[in-house]
Amino acid sequence: MSDFPLPGNERPGTPPSARDLVAGMHRRSTEHLQSVLARVFARADDWLFDLAKKDGVPDGSPYLFAMRALRTSRAPIERGFREHLDQGFAKLGRQAMPGGAEGTPELSLLEESELEQQLATNLTAEAVTRIHGAQLDELSARLARMVGVAKLEADANPLSAHSLAAAISDAHRGVELPADVRMVLFKYYERELIHDLRDLLVDLNARLEAAGFRADVAAAKPAPRPAAKPDMAPPPATADGYAPAASAYPNAGFAADPGAGMAEDRAVFDALRQLLHAWRPANQPQAQGGRQTGRGGQRPLQSAEMMSVLSLMQSQVPESVNEALERPEVSLAALLKNELLRGASQIGLPPEQVSISQDDEDAVDLVGMLFDVMFDERDFEQAARKMISRLVVPFVKAAVMDRRLFLYKTHPARRLLNSLAEAVEGNRGEGPQERELLQKAESTVDRLIAEFNEDLAIFETLEQELRQFLEQHRRRVELAERRAAEAQRGQERLEQARDLAKVELEQRTRGLDPTPAMRDFLERNWTHHLSMIALREGPDSGSWQSALTVADRLLALLPKPGDAADQVAPALNAMREPIETVLASSGIIGEAAQDVMRGLADSLERRARGLAPVPAPAAADAPAEDNVVPLPGRRSPVHDILSDLKPRLEVVGGKASLDVSDSDVEQMRQLKVGTWIHIAGDDGKHHPVKLSWVSPISSRLMFTNRRGVRVLVASVEELAAMKQSGNLLVREQEQVFDQVLHRVMGKLREDLA
Secondary structure (H helix, E strand, C coil): CCCCCCCCCCCCCCCHHHHHHHHHHHHHHHHHHHHHHHHHHHHHHHHHHHHHHHHCCCCCCHHHHHHHHHHHHHHHHHHHHHHHHHHHHHHHHHHCCCCCCCCCCCCCCCCHHHHHHHHHHHHHHHHHHHHHHHHHHHHHHHHHHHHCCCCCCHHHCCCCHHHHHHHHHHHCCCCCCCHHHHHHHHHHHHHHHHHHHHHHHHHHHHHHHHCCCCCCCCCCCCCCCCCCCCCCCCCCCCCCCCCCCCCCCCCCCCCCCCCCCCHHHHHHHHHHHHHHHHHHHHHHHHCHHHCCCCCCCCEECCHHHHHHHHHHHHCCCCHHHHHHHHCCCCCHHHHHHHHHHHHHHHHCCCHHHEECCHHHHHHHHHHHHHHHHHHHHCCCCHHHHHHHHCCHHHHHHHHHHCHHHHCCCCCHHHHHHHHHHHHHCCCCCCCHHHHHHHHHHHHHHHHHHHHCCCCCHHHHHHHHHHHHHHHHHHHHHHHHHHHHHHHHHHHHHHHHHHHHHHHHHHHHHCCCCCCHHHHHHHHHHHHHHHHHHHHHCCCCCHHHHHHHHHHHHHHHCCCCCCCCHHHHHHHHHCCHHHHHHHHHCCCCCHHHHHHHHHHHHHHHHHHHHCCCCCCCCCCCCCCCCCCCCCCCCCCCHHHHHHCCCCCCCCCCCCHHHCCCCHHHHHHHHCCCCCCEEEEECCCCCEEEEEEEEECCCCCCEEEECCCCCEEEEECHHHHHHHHHCCCEECCCCCCHHHHHHHHHHHHHHHHHC
């Protein structure tokens, strides 16, 4: 390994002390950083092994394949890592020689994969600078004096934050490795580098100080942060779809350009911050006791101090959160900031002498507003509200540590909140499966509170476990939805069959006046018999034609003027068998069937003799609709709108009587199966229901609750009428976090207006 040109080949005038000093720094840095890289591989290997065990697939687990790929690539990556350090120190050595200035490197376009690695390098450099910026600046100033320049550029300094971050990126060049494993290495390298760099920097600064290369700390400028490219793509996702956080320690910062965000998400985040900064001055007196951030002789809390205060608050729900739950009119963010400042006394800081930095205040405000909206607008039971309230402090910590919580829809903390909301929203624990789901959500929150320190990986672990549990629950719900759809389909087929029978009866009795007993038989027994034939055999079957013949022959027995009364009974007896067949389909047999026959004969004889008819027995009440569960505090919308799903498939009062806009009707018609809408209950809240099925018979839409139980069956016209009356809301099909974040933005706009 050669640090400089070997003795005898060196340029005249090279200062031996500088050469020896750089060689010693080279050896010390290589030894230290290679041990860091070794720990990175060990931790990544353990992480993949743990995931493979949880996966439960002994041979085909993707995590096992990733682990094998990691182990195979370790040697070439370690070699590339060492070569990067060698080249960096060789460059520094040439800088130390007279006339040894480096030429300007040529610019070239980066491949997409290289661009992704460059992004990860920039974010890692930013995180390292935030934690070790002062010592890195001191080292840079000393090295600049050693090589005789006013300022040592980051790419000429092998120990700048950018060069240290680039070491892992350059080590990957030419090495085939899955993208998710590659990003895991970046994440662990960043974490280990942040944790273990201080000792190396202290040692190197001491060596340079002893050699007489002092740092002008007052004049030293902070190490430049790598500029974000204008059209950067986000870091590649892992196997779970999450682009790993660049900073596992405080803090990734809100002020920096979120260069790795998707364009749309970045635009939303930037707009949100602009609104927040415009909104805050008018609301600042309410927060931080009226103190402006960082003014009046107060200093902002450092990242480590902020984390310490938040960690102390994490085990119990803060008083500010409880107060916000009880008093919806107060601002959770304002109360939380005041409590944070008061909590500074627990770590020995006078509250009146500290404030919250703007970056951290952005995090607290956004998380506070996020939970304010969730508590106000989501369908959480009281126990679920208490559970969700315990997440406030962990999410403030996560937002302070990693701004990408508000940028990436795939961020694990964001996904965890979505999964928890899915588990508890609208869940009243009415069945054993719902109670089991609530218990799983509770245990997830318990683990987050107990295990979250400064490692965001706990969010990903808990989200994966909860998501697997939710997938099992969804399968049970889907089964219930299919059963509800089959029940509704059967109901509608029956209604359709009854409609056909009713039409046939109306056609045959038009212009006729059946006796009361005959009308009762036709409307109740014969139409039921015809409906059953339509369901089982269809209207083209021989049984259908035979049943129609029964009605035709029976109606032909109606006496005409001059007909003899004594001819009625023989004619009716000739039809005994087909009439008894009709009665049997309704469960009327034996003596009951004989009573019906006698009633028909008697009514026909009385009509022939000109006597007053005997009234038919009263019809039994129609059975109530089953399998329909009303929303809490509300009659079933099915009964409200469709009035027990009576045989006619129609809108109450007819569609023409509903004054609805064509655009609303079209919007309802465009709803896709799987879409969630919200319908109002008597409790004043809108409850989520899912479009589970569209009838091929009536085109009506069936909605189910989160348990897969049918709660609403309606036509598009009825749904449009509900929307116009404010009883139905169609929201963007986003996850809870996205919906709430957009509502926060809307509220900020409203307040500013």
